[in-house]
Amino acid sequence: MVNGRIPRETVRVAEGIGIIGAGVAGLHLGLYLQLHGVPATIYSDKTPGQLAAGRMLNTVAHHNTTVTREQALGVDHWDLREYGYFCHHHYIGGPEPGAAPLRFPGDFEAPSRGIDYRVYLPRLIDDYTGRGGDFRVRGVGPGDLAQLARDHELIVVAAGKSGLASLFPPLAGRTPYEKPPRRLCGGLYRGIAYSEPKRVTMSIAPGHGELLEIPMFSKDGFVTALLFENVPGGDTEVLADAKYDEDPKAFEDLVLAKLRAHHPAVSERVDPASFGLTGPDDLIQGAILPTIRENYIRLADGRYAIALGDAHNVVDPVIGQGANSASYSAWELGAAIIEDPDFDERFCRKAAARRADRVNAIFDWTNLMIGLPPAPHLLELLGAMSASRQIADEFTNNFNYPERQWDILATPERTRSFLGRHGLG
């Protein structure tokens, strides 16, 4: 104090929204707030260059509802006619060796798109900073939050599934799994011909797991993402442990062998002579324990932190919903911020309620899809899809509207009612 006055430089005026993390959640929120003239600061532990040059983060596809948000945010840089894909192809292997598989398509009403996040995220950071956005390279630790809470009116933790996410307690009893239900092996490959029109293949090998084949644009141009979702103890689990770096050829031979054994709808388009991983960093192996956490916590001085994206809820990628959910939640949180500038507990509750139905639907639908043994009503629906193009199209398009999918699948009665409306059952 000088003459009863607080020196000017010690007065800190909390300003705007502090967003921790520059993944799809943090960036879509930052861009949304920027568009609406709300001051925001994004803190990222990585520079755009580090993100671009790093190891592959995931094999994300954005569905059209997310692309529509990208258009509204002015970050739709990849023309859907060239970069999009238009349908799903389903392959369901017979439960017994030799049993006839099911093969059937399902169309989207509007295309989806797969862009390697090492291309996507740096481009969106450029958009944000190019428009004057405040982007700071700084890893935020739990001990920094008290200060950030003094600097900002609201903190958003969009830092992904590790580290700061643990500040938000997991909701007890919300996940049906104690251990990750799948062990993952995702990679980018050359030497797989695209189908015409471009599509994602969802191939199910009963008892062993699923394979998602996704047309993807990476720094190497158009490539193919193969995401093996391996059941622990199944025949393809070895892919989650195989070491590419120790023997690249042996790794690629193993992938080819498992493709041929379990996923013929993909292996039939492989050219063995040119097949291979596009690079040693283009591989991700691991496992995800589905988790939903508390929506918000109270920080020092009565300020609040809200969890967003994977920091709030993590799902297995088998139906490709985590990033789409993060984008949706960012949009809803942004809209809540525009509507109500009082960032107190009531605000946090309202923001949580806005996203709850979709986030919960994604969580429950995803967990149903990987449940073993498969739920009979899910098998009933898959069977109906193989017989009815209309049902297969509706299921496919509902990747854009997970809560509609959950309306169909939440209980056996709902599935029966849905099939009844389609003249089945």
Ligand SMILES: Cc1cc2nc3c(=O)[nH]c(=O)nc-3n(C[C@H](O)[C@H](O)[C@H](O)COP(=O)(O)OP(=O)(O)OC[C@H]3O[C@@H](n4cnc5c(N)ncnc54)[C@H](O)[C@@H]3O)c2cc1C
């Ligand atoms: C193999 C695989 C395939 C997938 N496929 C799909 C798909 O097809 N469709 C789909 O919708 N989802 C998919 N997902 C899920 C999707 O990747 C995630 O849900 C999504 O990327 C989460 O985004 P986020 O912004 O919440 O978190 P993140 O992407 O994890 O971003 C968090 C960011 O915060 C930064 N950060 C972390 N800690 C700090 C800190 N302390 N301080 C500052 N910065 C920090 C990190 O560097 C990172 O850039 C897939 C996931 C995997 C693993």
